[in-house]
Amino acid sequence: MRRLILTVYVSAALAVLLGAATGWSEELKIGAVGTLSGGGTEWGLALQRGVTVAFDEINAAGGVKIGGKAYTLKMIMYDDAYTAQGGTTAATRLVNVDNVKFILGPIGSPPALGVVAVTNPAKVIALTNGYSPKILTPESKYSFRMQIPTDYFAPAVARWLRQTYPKVVKVGIISPNDAVGQTLAPLHVEAYNASKFDVVFDEKYDRGLKDFGPLLTRMMARGAQLLELDGNAPGEAGLMTKQARQLGFKGVIIQTGGPGLEEIIRVAGPFAEGFLSYDLFDPTDPGVQGYVKGYHAKYTGPVPGLSVVWFNAARVLHEALKKANSLDVDKVRDALENLGGTPTIFGPVRWTGKERYGINHQLLHSFLISEIKDGKVTLKARVEAGP
Amino acid sequence: MSVDLLVPIFFNGMSLSAIYILVALGFTLVFGIMRVVNFAHGEFAMMGGFWLLFLLNWLPLTYWVVLPLAAVLVGVSSLLPEQFVFRPLYGQELPSMIAALGLSVVLAEGAVIVFGVHERNIPSTFQGLFQVGRFTFPEDRLVVMAIALAALAAFWAFVRFTRIGLALRTVAQDREIAEAQGIDTRATYRITFFLATMMAGLGGALFAQIYALSPYMGSVPLMKAFIIVIIGGLGSVPGAALGGVLLGMSESFLATYFGASVAEFTSFGAIILLLVLRPWGLLGTPEG
Numbered sequence: 001m002r003r004l005i006l007t008v009y010v011s012a013a014l015a016v017l018l019g020a021a022t023g024w025s026e027e028l029k030i031g032a033v034g035t036l037s038g039g040g041t042e043w044g045l046a047l048q049r050g051v052t053v054a055f056d057e058i059n060a061a062g063g064v065k066i067g068g069k070a071y072t073l074k075m076i077m078y079d080d081a082y083t084a085q086g087g088t089t090a091a092t093r094l095v096n097v098d099n100v101k102f103i104l105g106p107i108g109s110p111p112a113l114g115v116v117a118v119t120n121p122a123k124v125i126a127l128t129n130g131y132s133p134k135i136l137t138p139e140s141k142y143s144f145r146m147q148i149p150t151d152y153f154a155p156a157v158a159r160w161l162r163q164t165y166p167k168v169v170k171v172g173i174i175s176p177n178d179a180v181g182q183t184l185a186p187l188h189v190e191a192y193n194a195s196k197f198d199v200v201f202d203e204k205y206d207r208g209l210k211d212f213g214p215l216l217t218r219m220m221a222r223g224a225q226l227l228e229l230d231g232n233a234p235g236e237a238g239l240m241t242k243q244a245r246q247l248g249f250k251g252v253i254i255q256t257g258g259p260g261l262e263e264i265i266r267v268a269g270p271f272a273e274g275f276l277s278y279d280l281f282d283p284t285d286p287g288v289q290g291y292v293k294g295y296h297a298k299y300t301g302p303v304p305g306l307s308v309v310w311f312n313a314a315r316v317l318h319e320a321l322k323k324a325n326s327l328d329v330d331k332v333r334d335a336l337e338n339l340g341g342t343p344t345i346f347g348p349v350r351w352t353g354k355e356r357y358g359i360n361h362q363l364l365h366s367f368l369i370s371e372i373k374d375g376k377v378t379l380k381a382r383v384e385a386g387p
Numbered sequence: 388m389s390v391d392l393l394v395p396i397f398f399n400g401m402s403l404s405a406i407y408i409l410v411a412l413g414f415t416l417v418f419g420i421m422r423v424v425n426f427a428h429g430e431f432a433m434m435g436g437f438w439l440l441f442l443l444n445w446l447p448l449t450y451w452v453v454l455p456l457a458a459v460l461v462g463v464s465s466l467l468p469e470q471f472v473f474r475p476l477y478g479q480e481l482p483s484m485i486a487a488l489g490l491s492v493v494l495a496e497g498a499v500i501v502f503g504v505h506e507r508n509i510p511s512t513f514q515g516l517f518q519v520g521r522f523t524f525p526e527d528r529l530v531v532m533a534i535a536l537a538a539l540a541a542f543w544a545f546v547r548f549t550r551i552g553l554a555l556r557t558v559a560q561d562r563e564i565a566e567a568q569g570i571d572t573r574a575t576y577r578i579t580f581f582l583a584t585m586m587a588g589l590g591g592a593l594f595a596q597i598y599a600l601s602p603y604m605g606s607v608p609l610m611k612a613f614i615i616v617i618i619g620g621l622g623s624v625p626g627a628a629l630g631g632v633l634l635g636m637s638e639s640f641l642a643t644y645f646g647a648s649v650a651e652f653t654s655f656g657a658i659i660l661l662l663v664l665r666p667w668g669l670l671g672t673p674e675g
Contacts, residue, residue: 214396214639218643239598
């Protein structure tokens with residue numbers, strides 16, 4: 001009898017110790033898909049880091065409490081190699097092998113389309129990013145897009161440019177001759193025309209071109225006063241900026257999309273002065289200091305702007321789990337849809353997209369216009385998105 | 388055609404020609420003397436860019452020391468493949484061509500392993516703008532043109548007025564006769580390869596600083612060198628200079644007025660025409 005009592009006491013003590021070590025919590029696996037190889041690696045790393053900072057913060061505060069039980073969030077991430085096939089493979093593995101019910105990512109239309117092709121039929125929630133309109137359709141009951149696409153921010157940027165540079169009329173657009181350039185350039189033409197600009201030059205070049213002199217000379221001969229560089233990788237945008245200034249172009253240079261200002265400064269040097277860019281993150285903003293601190297506790301170097309989008313996406317998912325108080329996918333989806341007004345790093349949650357995509361699963365957020373001044377990235381304006 | 392357009396087109400054409408000539412000179416030299424079509428020539432240009440980046444970052448030396456040093460280091464490091472890849476295949480055009488192709492892949496992928504696949508930027512040493520009337524000319528391009536001109540003149544003087552240059556010309560004309568006259572053809576080949584890759588390294592370093600540096604950047608200079616030596620005549624040094632100017636200027640004019648695709652189309656169209664009508668190029672000599 002004494003042995004039995006001793007065994008019960010020892011077992012109870014072990015259970016207490018084990019419970020204390022794990023915080024009485026279970027793990028909740030959250031899938032993540034991002035590019036971790038090839039040219040888009042920086043995007044995948046931004047996603048991984050933004051989500052990691054958010055999960056660390058949530059877990060340090062006791063995790064997410066659902067039905068009286070605390071769960072610590074654990075990320076399981078796979079590489080999509082920035083391809084649709086890679087996105088499909090990663091999502092299939094997460095859904096069928098790891099049995100996750102919630103996925104964050106990826107970035108970019110090809111892998112995002114690959115992911116939603118798996119997650120929607122499997123009734124798995126995917127918080128994605130990518131500019132293709134096909135990512136959100138009336139049937140995308142379980143897909144949400146966490147960053148505004150070009151057709152939301154380009155008109156807002158054009159309106160801001162109209163107000164800020166009233167004397168500028170003629171616009172030149174130079175973009176790569178691939179799916180990215182062919183998709184984005186018409187959106188910019190439409191946005192600039194709507195804001196009473198005159199697009200006098202809209203030309204494409206083959207990726208890999210390094211000497212943009214002839215293209216820029218022709219653009220300048222048409223009298224362009226503003227050069228739009230969206231769709232270009234930061235390295236190419238930097239080279240074009242440098243060569244345009246060397247040729248004597250004195251107009252406005254802007255990249256409405258794909259922020260990569262550090263790279264622009266590296267490539268164009270002093271010729272980057274005055275360069276404008278769509279941006280997501282102002283490291284001096286008091287509202288983001290908590291995130292900056294959390295990021296630097298774990299990582300070195302400048303905070304990637306895109307990482308904030310994924311920090312925000314992870315926090316939004318956390319809020320939805322709390323609100324649903326359930327791990328049931330439909331209940332969490334409904335909670336996500338009803339999160340309107342919940343404060344986030346980008347301001348209160350606002351869902352839109354019904355008119356454009358047939359479903360209100362597009363997160364609307366404000367964004368920034370950054371300017372390179374004295375070799376540093378500075379905040380020029382805060383802009384409200386919208387068509 | 389307004390002067391406002393013609394001046395930048397001409398200037399851009401001349402700065403393009405300067406780099407093309409430097410790279411093409413070495414390419415034509417190796418073929419003219421060693422009868423080797425060096426497909427790895429572009430990768431030696433790439434090495435010039437990486438040496439320049441490395442030296443600028445790690446040695447407290449002036450640009451005017453670092454740039455030639457980078458070119459010389461490319462020449463020195465090329466002596467290894469010269470000994471182990473090309474020397475056993477001298478006189479065998481097809482096997483040496485295939486070996487060069489393999490070497491180009493090894494060098495490019497080796498650079499990927501060592502430096503990574505990302506494109507890099509070498510900060511410009513000359514960042515000012517030179518103003519003449521209403522025209523602006525970037526200092527870095529002017530410096531490139533001056534360096535190319537000086538290198539071309541030095542190279543021409545070396546080949547024309549030195550004993551080694553005389554030996555190079557003799558071997559180019561007839562290897563057996565040269566050997567019968569006591570010229571060490573092995574040493575001549577080594578010097579040729581060194582000079583050729585050194586010029587490629589110089590061109591590549593200038594190219595990388597003006598545009599961008601990456602392990603795969605060698606394909607563009609190689610393609611341009613091919614076009615130039617076919618226009619000018621494979622093995623002809625004055626032909627390389629003429630071909631470089633023609634290619635640079637035509638690319639600048641055509642790309643400005645009709646786009647890069649038309650410029651490329653015309654370059655290759657001209658090559659096909661030349662190969663049909665005058666296969667030995669504008670300044671080359673017909674074989675046999």
